[in-house]
Amino acid sequence: MSGVEDVRAALEQVREQINLARTSTATALRLVEEALAIVAEVESDHHETITPPEAGRARGDLDRTLESLTGSEQAVDAVLSRL
Numbered sequence: 001m002s003g004v005e006d007v008r009a010a011l012e013q014v015r016e017q018i019n020l021a022r023t024s025t026a027t028a029l030r031l032v033e034e035a036l037a038i039v040a041e042v043e044s045d046h047h048e049t050i051t052p053p054e055a056g057r058a059r060g061d062l063d064r065t066l067e068s069l070t071g072s073e074q075a076v077d078a079v080l081s082r083l
Contacts, residue, residue, distance in 0.1 A: 011076050015077070019073065029062040
C-alpha cells in the first residue's frame with residue numbers, strides 16, 4: 001500500500017467510528033427524550049417537580065455532541081475527497 005492508500009484506509013475507519021458514535025448518541029438522545037416525556041406525565045399527577053435539573057443539560061450535551069460528530073464526519077469526508 002502507498003502512503004495515500006494507508007491514509008485513506010485509516011480515514012475510512014475513522015469515518016466508520018464517527019458514524020457509530022453518531023448513531024449511539026442519537027439513540028441516547030431519543031431515550032433521554034422518551035424518559036423525560038414519561039417523567040413529565042408522572043409530574044402532571046404530582047404537585048412538585050421531579051425532573052432532575054441535569055436532564056436539560058444532558059439533552060443539550062447530546063445535541064452538541066451530535067453536531068460535533070456530524071462536523072467531524074464532514075471534515076473527514078473533505079479530506080478523503082482530496083486524496
